[in-house]
Amino acid sequence: MQKPWLNSYPAGVPAELTGPGYNSLVELLEEAFRKYAARDAAACMDKRLSFGQIDEMSQALGAWLQSKGLAKGTRVALMMPNVLQYMVAIAAVLRAGYVVVNVNPLYTARELQHQLKDSGAEAIIVLENFARTLEEVIQQTPVRHVVVASLGDLLGFWKGTLVNFVVRHLRKMVPEYRLPIGDGYHVTRFNMALAEGTTMTLRRVQVGPDDVAFLQYTGGTTGVSKGATLLHRNVVANILQAEAWFKPMLDKLGDRALTTVCALPLYHIFALTACYMLGARLGMMCLLITNPRDIPGFVATLRNYKVNLFPAVNTLFNALANDADFARLDFSGLVISNGGGMAVQQSTAEKWLKVTGCPVVEGYGLSETSPVATINRLDIHDFNGSIGLPVSGTDIAIRDDDGYDVALGERGEICIRGPQVMAGYWNRPDETALVMTADGFFKSGDIGVMDDQGYVRIVDRKKDMILVSGFNVYPNEIEQVVSLLPGVLECAAIGVADERSGEAVKLFVVKQDPALSEEDIAEYCKQSFTAYKRPKYIEFRDELPKSNVGKILRRELRSS
CATH class of the missing domain: 3.40.50.980 (Rossmann fold)
Incomplete structure (x- = not known):
């Protein structure tokens, strides 16, 4: 298959995995314990281990x-x-x-x-x-x-x-x-x-590499919660993939102990791999945040540490970037802010860059891929709205409903093949068969496009697509644009039943400016969207329902 993304790789990032061949996570961890025995591995409530x-x-x-x-x-x-x-x-x-x-x-x-x-x-x-x-x-x-x-x-x-x-x-x-x-x-x-x-x-x-390391349960967004079976080799591969991508940037800091913020919960695959496991491989300290929703307490903790890596989701980046006390912290050591778990919005990325001086580098992954599948170059500064390039050793195919690859620039399901892809769903061969193809690709359920440079852009999940009079409307597009309207703190779009058009767009908005009105949003949407994309209903909320990882839960909005 063609791999246009390889021509877009930054210098120093290999096309395929290189480095030590660990047989298991146990080998990786025990090497870290020996090599970095005197370094701090974790800090929580001002106590270090x-x-x-x-x-x-x-x-x-x-x-x-x-x-x-x-x-x-x-x-x-x-x-x-x-x-x-x-x-x-x-x-x-x-x-x-x-x-x-x-x-x-x-x-x-x-x-x-x-x-x-x-x-x-x-x-x-x-x-x-x-x-x-x-x-x-x-x-x-x-x-x-x-x-x-x-x-x-x-x-x-x-x-x-x-x-x-x-x-x-x-x-x-x-x-x-x-x-x-x-x-x-x-x-x-x-x-x-x-x-x-x-x-x-x-x-x-x-x-060994084929022994099971983690059962990582999905959120159940497409049905019953299922355990993604992650083998030792899956997670080891993803750690080395992340290291290969981050190393050129981290090398600029020299061989010294670094600190990564671990505000995302360790029971989530993002923090598990990007904070704990990658941290062990590189001898980094994980700054554990027990309750990231307590923004004043979170900021008070950050004041005592000089952090270098900051993995987070859009909602957390947004909450911190809009906090006056956070803006007064020292960000001179921060070199990587990596976003995942949900779409990073342009307004959030721009605010974060303005406050910290460190761009949000968006990536993409799932529990089923250990999780990292794609990530943007770390040397970008401007928000590009993409989830980046496939990481080393990873193939991405964009396929239609019949399983055929679509042309570059056309929409299709994002399918992923690589050493980080799970062995299957725990004790669910039928569910596994639905998502794994004969040629080894995992069907993500996400709709995306790939451009001629290999950059992938998420359009939306199949399930979240709204069908208005036969036209496809993608909530991510609505949310990205509306979030740029001054006075909007957060927003979410869903489809609701409509007698005339089958479905209509309903928009939920959390205000940043109390003076923001429904008319302001409607006029803005009139200027920004063609008629069938414009929200027919607008509802203000004090907050939006979120998972513990910070994802906005559209399904709860649908049932409310």
């Missing part, structure tokens, strides 16, 4: 898990926000030969039960704040071993005691729970498991 400390703690926790008789390949669920315990737990589970099942801690009982049953998880490490949800469903799941963490576990005795007292008794953030003990159930505290594990020895388990 070095790579050496995470090495020791993860060995202890891994040995403790092995002592429970869990066989190689056992699924272990992790249900926590961004805390130091998460950094330890991921390494522990992988080093013990098990599979990490990342769980959104804000899941409802129904959602949690589905994921634990579907994955077959036999053990779980859960922050006590969310243990009541687990209590509601644990007897309907395969889980028999529970490790309960508290927010202050790794913060030191005095600070940890104070934090736990405040969280439990003053802020009332830990609902009362009673997990079953006995009759096949084992429950212990995180620090107790660590203490017991220090008296044990982690048994070396042969973990």
